Amino acid sequence: MTNALPDSAPGFDQPIAVLKHCHDRIRKQLATLEKLLAHLPAHGADEQAQQAAAAVIKYFDKAAHLHHEDEEQDLIPMLQATAQGDDAALLGQLVPLILSEHHQMDAMWQNLHEALSGIANASAATLNASEVQRFVHMYSGHMEREESHVAPMAKRLFSAQQMAQLGQAMQLRRGIAVPVAAGDAVAGLRKDYGQATLSENDVAADPIVQFNQWFEQALKAEVNEPNAMSVATVDERGRPSSRIVLIKQFDARGFTWYTNYDSQKGRQLAAQPFAALLFFWPELERQIRIEGRVERTGADESDKYFHSRPLKSRLAAIASAQSMPIASRAALEHNYDAVAQQYGEEPPRPDNWGGFRLVPERLEFWQGRRSRFHDRIVYTLQPDGSWARERLQP
Structure with a gap:
């Protein structure tokens, strides 16, 4: 055989x-x-x-x-x-x-x-x-x-x-x-949405209030990392880059996150102090786009948040020259060990680490609807500080 x-x-x-x-x-x-x-x-x-x-x-x-x-x-x-x-x-x-x-x-x-x-x-x-x-x-x-x-x-x-x-x-x-x-x-890859609707007659007059309502709903729905947002910046040539960061505070003043000021986004914001944020919550079929001017938070705010972080995160913020090349992971860990030995339990906040706050000028709330006929409500800041609200076509 x-x-x-x-x-x-x-x-x-x-x-x-x-x-x-x-x-x-x-x-x-x-x-x-x-x-x-x-x-x-x-x-x-x-x-x-x-x-x-x-x-x-x-x-x-x-x-x-x-x-x-x-x-x-x-x-x-x-x-x-x-x-x-x-x-x-x-x-x-x-x-x-x-x-x-x-x-x-x-x-x-x-x-x-x-x-x-x-x-x-x-x-x-x-x-x-x-x-x-x-x-x-x-x-x-x-x-x-x-x-x-x-x-x-x-x-x-x-x-x-x-x-x-x-x-x-x-x-x-x-x-x-x-x-x-x-x-x-x-x-051919597509998903049809249909969980909810969004009407200009139902949303809050203040977009920060509306954001808070949606954020609370995202927390209640146990959305995966509801505080994760994309931050898009541009360099001196106008070329964009984006990354995901975690929002740490939002209120009437704006939307705040913390980072190394010498990082790529830090350098770009120093040269071009404008950015766009994007929250995407697929579990709720929602996204929020936020655009505006960016400013640094005060030293007191940055100190307060830095010292609220876990010890290892504080040490890592000192040890890492964010966005800069390094020879190996071993070299990175060597830097961390050296910082941990130097500062122990009370590392100080580095001068080049702190908060950015985006002061919003435009916020768009997007609710997915069937057949790509989505609901889009946009708020635009007016010269007198009020907000104009209107519907956009999908």
Whole structure:
């Protein structure tokens, strides 16, 4: 007995072809079973027989079950949801038979598995010919039925998006990472929103009050890191950069965070003291955009917040020349150890570390709505210090 080299398998972007390839591999294992049935009386459980038995066990113990799950959990339900008329009627006849045969073949396999295990470890040298032939006959007819009716129907009815969905489900079932969507596939990635609405008649007259209401709701909803915000700044050439930081205070004066003044954002804000903030709370289908002038907080405020931080965070703020290159992680940790040894439990706030406060001039509250017809309410600061409020088109 010889085992042929495996054929090149199609990719999961062709899921029906993958299922057909699985059938071809099943046919090879069934052929090995029949050869083994003829081989054993003459040669017993020799090395060839042991290897053949082990190969059949390996395939039917795992791959065949995955194939059945592909059909039962994805292919068949997707066809039932798509088929109409004569196709739906044909499925009504075929599906109960296909599922019944899956159960019968699984039961047959359990009996064969025990006998093949004995051959694989050379403790037995016989197979029940009747059981082998019944197993081969049922599997062969089963695959022929699927290839004649089910596969052609899927090819005819499924859209490109459904084919991609089926292929991804098959990959995930096998523990294969689904590639990051690219090109046209990215265009199909979307989520429809519909949790809430936002009316200019319902929001607060003061945008800080409105922000506080939404922030409280984000806390109550246990949004992941509701205090995380993107801070976008520009350099002297007008080129933007952004990063995520944590807001530490907000009130009528503005929105405050703390950082190293010598960092990239610190240097950029020193040259161009304007920034844009963005909060995104997907759990609530909301985002808030805030734009305005940026100023440094007073030394007293920076001292108060710095000394409220955990000790290790204070030491790290001293040890790290934020945004500057360093040779290695080991060098960074060496700096930390040196600072910890120098200052102990009471490190002082460095002069180059403190708060920035964005004084808002424009705030936009965005609530996701169905079909990308979102609600957008914007507040704009007026010369007299009041806020103008209006709706924007999505």
